[in-house]
Amino acid sequence: MKYNNKNYTSLWYKNGVVKIIDQTLLPENFKIIDLTTTDDIINAIKTMKVRGAPLIGVAGAFGVYFAFKEYNGEDDHQKLNNKIIELKNSRPTAVNLQFAVDLVYDHALNTNYENPEEDALDKANELFDSEIKACKRIGEHGFKILNKLEVKEYINLLTHCNAGWLATVDYGTASSPVFEAAYRGLDIHVWVDETRPRNQGGKLTAWEYFHEDIPHTIITDNAGGHLMRNGEVDIVITGADRIALNGDTANKIGTYLKALAAYDNKIPFYIAAPISTIDFNMKSGKDIPIEIRSENEIKFSGNTPLNHTLSPALNHGFDVTPARLITGFITEKGIFTPEQLKELKNGKKQTSIT
Amino acid sequence: MKYNNKNYTSLWYKNGVVKIIDQTLLPENFKIIDLTTTDDIINAIKTMKVRGAPLIGVAGAFGVYFAFKEYNGEDDHQKLNNKIIELKNSRPTAVNLQFAVDLVYDHALNTNYENPEEDALDKANELFDSEIKACKRIGEHGFKILNKLEVKEYINLLTHCNAGWLATVDYGTASSPVFEAAYRGLDIHVWVDETRPRNQGGKLTAWEYFHEDIPHTIITDNAGGHLMRNGEVDIVITGADRIALNGDTANKIGTYLKALAAYDNKIPFYIAAPISTIDFNMKSGKDIPIEIRSENEIKFSGNTPLNHTLSPALNHGFDVTPARLITGFITEKGIFTPEQLKELKNGKKQTSIT
Numbered sequence: 001m002k003y004n005n006k007n008y009t010s011l012w013y014k015n016g017v018v019k020i021i022d023q024t025l026l027p028e029n030f031k032i033i034d035l036t037t038t039d040d041i042i043n044a045i046k047t048m049k050v051r052g053a054p055l056i057g058v059a060g061a062f063g064v065y066f067a068f069k070e071y072n073g074e075d076d077h078q079k080l081n082n083k084i085i086e087l088k089n090s091r092p093t094a095v096n097l098q099f100a101v102d103l104v105y106d107h108a109l110n111t112n113y114e115n116p117e118e119d120a121l122d123k124a125n126e127l128f129d130s131e132i133k134a135c136k137r138i139g140e141h142g143f144k145i146l147n148k149l150e151v152k153e154y155i156n157l158l159t160h161c162n163a164g165w166l167a168t169v170d171y172g173t174a175s176s177p178v179f180e181a182a183y184r185g186l187d188i189h190v191w192v193d194e195t196r197p198r199n200q201g202g203k204l205t206a207w208e209y210f211h212e213d214i215p216h217t218i219i220t221d222n223a224g225g226h227l228m229r230n231g232e233v234d235i236v237i238t239g240a241d242r243i244a245l246n247g248d249t250a251n252k253i254g255t256y257l258k259a260l261a262a263y264d265n266k267i268p269f270y271i272a273a274p275i276s277t278i279d280f281n282m283k284s285g286k287d288i289p290i291e292i293r294s295e296n297e298i299k300f301s302g303n304t305p306l307n308h309t310l311s312p313a314l315n316h317g318f319d320v321t322p323a324r325l326i327t328g329f330i331t332e333k334g335i336f337t338p339e340q341l342k343e344l345k346n347g348k349k350q351t352s353i354t
Numbered sequence: 355m356k357y358n359n360k361n362y363t364s365l366w367y368k369n370g371v372v373k374i375i376d377q378t379l380l381p382e383n384f385k386i387i388d389l390t391t392t393d394d395i396i397n398a399i400k401t402m403k404v405r406g407a408p409l410i411g412v413a414g415a416f417g418v419y420f421a422f423k424e425y426n427g428e429d430d431h432q433k434l435n436n437k438i439i440e441l442k443n444s445r446p447t448a449v450n451l452q453f454a455v456d457l458v459y460d461h462a463l464n465t466n467y468e469n470p471e472e473d474a475l476d477k478a479n480e481l482f483d484s485e486i487k488a489c490k491r492i493g494e495h496g497f498k499i500l501n502k503l504e505v506k507e508y509i510n511l512l513t514h515c516n517a518g519w520l521a522t523v524d525y526g527t528a529s530s531p532v533f534e535a536a537y538r539g540l541d542i543h544v545w546v547d548e549t550r551p552r553n554q555g556g557k558l559t560a561w562e563y564f565h566e567d568i569p570h571t572i573i574t575d576n577a578g579g580h581l582m583r584n585g586e587v588d589i590v591i592t593g594a595d596r597i598a599l600n601g602d603t604a605n606k607i608g609t610y611l612k613a614l615a616a617y618d619n620k621i622p623f624y625i626a627a628p629i630s631t632i633d634f635n636m637k638s639g640k641d642i643p644i645e646i647r648s649e650n651e652i653k654f655s656g657n658t659p660l661n662h663t664l665s666p667a668l669n670h671g672f673d674v675t676p677a678r679l680i681t682g683f684i685t686e687k688g689i690f691t692p693e694q695l696k697e698l699k700n701g702k703k704q705t706s707i708t
Binding site for chain 2: 027028192194195196197199202203206207209210216217218219220221222223224225226227229252253254256257258260261264290295298299301302304305306307308309310311312313314315316318319320
């Protein structure tokens with residue numbers, strides 16, 4: 001999507017180098033950095049220079065390619081394996097990272113093994129392409145929901161955190177239906193939750209919509225309930241970091257509160273995510289590991305103290321929204337109710353609800 | 355209550371001067387400033403150097419005294435009246451300000467009118483004393499609720515914004531039961547919602563508990579739902595800016611989301627407030643005016659940008675929690691269900707629920 005009228009993806013591969021937009025510097029600075037080793041990838045994921053469940057999956061996929069490059073000696077199998085585990089564990093909550101790393105690693109190990117490095121790169125590039133296509137399809141499916149909404153003058157959509165193109169490779173998950181709607185001429189305005197403590201809504205989502213010319217307004221995380229009670233929200237769409245088989249969904253901390261408010265006000269609440277975000281091995285949300293991050297993310301913005309710094313703070317990165325509060329899942333394969341996710345696992349005929 | 359082991363009230367009157375702690379400078383700087391005119395009072399309220407519904411009521415009461423001092427000529431009645439209206443309207447949502455200004459103004463006008471200035475001062479001092487007593491009583495009533503809770507090792511209480519001694523004259527409303535519990539030896543820990551955009555929880559409530567040696571932890575506004583779902587919250591108590599006759603309650607934006615989460619997890623949700631916060635003339639919450647403040651409170655902390663500053667932001671200061679989500683009201687006269695508030699108006703025998 002566009003930054004200053006030029007098209008970008010949030011990550012791209014060229015001649016042995018993975019290029020990313022350093023997301024910790026946005027919106028003030030737009031800086032492209034080069035990643036050339038597995039450790040570069042791991043560090044970029046840990047420091048959140050790349051973030052967003054689908055994007056860290058793709059970054060992890062290229063990390064497997066680097067790992068094969070780095071450990072290509074006769075006795076390197078154990079080192080390679082350890083590095084792959086380190087890569088998979090660089091962040092705990094999003095399942096896409098584990099999915100993508102396993103996908104590429106298994107592929108490279110199980111092909112003819114003449115050139116696993118090249119096999120890994122091929123598979124990573126394949127995942128890169130398929131994630132873009134998946135996000136585009138999410139937009140097309142999501143558009144059908146937006147197009148059917150009965151609204152006053154224009155659609156008021158609320159989103160939490162950044163599930164935009166920066167969080168994926170392109171288009172985004174929760175943002176893709178918005179881009180699609182704008183492209184097809186629907187009038188739409190987005191309430192952008194600031195999303196403390198890292199303000200990925202107020203910094204990244206707002207930045208994306210600004211450069212795509214989508215009408216939007218930043219609000220505090222506290223404000224969504226008030227807007228919903230006053231008829232100012234027609235639909236809520238967020239992304240996801242991991243979806244359990246029963247539909248319970250881990251996403252950025254605070255998503256559960258928005259789902260409660262949507263439910264209380266009879267506003268549809270959708271999760272937009274590629275199928276790779278569904279953890280078919282996890283029965284319910286209570287088993288999803290929830291990352292705890294540094295308390296300094298709450299206490300400071302850079303060096304500026306935001307709260308009483310002598311007090312302790314606790315910083316859970318995610319919460320789990322129970323399936324009962326979720327209207328549906330917008331995926332690249334169609335739109336599904338929580339109950340229908342099981343059918344995707346079993347490979348039954350997929351019965352999309354739209 | 356204590357700052358650096360010395361006792362303070364958040365405001366006090368001495369020899370023609372109202373002294374306040376400048377709450378916009380906390381927690382970094384503890385500075386006492388002098389207010390000596392009605393405009394000083396109005397400005398301190400508007401700029402939130404004094405804030406908190408009960409405290410701005412008391413500040414407004416002393417403002418009436420200053421107004422009588424300033425407009426004591428034969429032809430000053432209209433000017434006096436205009437200044438009183440300006441004072442009452444210096445912030446819109448909290449009813450305590452209107453209540454207190456009317457109380458003192460009516461008293462001074464309707465006494466023998468030999469020395470209305472002194473009559474106003476007497477009434478303001480009387481209100482000052484009665485607010486302290488009311489908050490102390492709120493603590494004693496609230497303690498009974500805390501003492502009955504069945505908890506694991508200690509009580510985990512969650513609060514939103516600052517309804518502490520800084521928001522009143524002393525003890526606070528939501529904090530008074532906490533102070534009382536600690537004083538009587540109950541083990542208690544407080545989850546302090548940061549409370550964006552002004553971070554009055556993370557800056558002021560945390561500062562208060564730190565200096566009173568009450569165990570506490572700052573969390574983002576997004577985190578309360580996650581903690582509740584995971585059994586980490588035993589009770590929620592917040593303050594209020596205005597309570598309608600049916601029990602609908604305006605409080606700092608985001609309170610409604612916490613009430614929803616408490617209800618969803620069967621956690622008791624109480625509002626602690628003096629009777630002066632009840633607007634007996636307002637039937638339901640939908641008529642409560644909601645202040646909209648500057649978008650810069652969301653975009654910046656001082657000069658530090660917190661979000662994409664080229665995007666617009668919208669900053670509602672309060673929301674309304676519907677009565678159906680409120681377990682009870684902890685007042686100086688006892689604890690009441692939403693349905694029982696009407697009896698307080700009608701002057702019927704007050705039937706506290708504990």
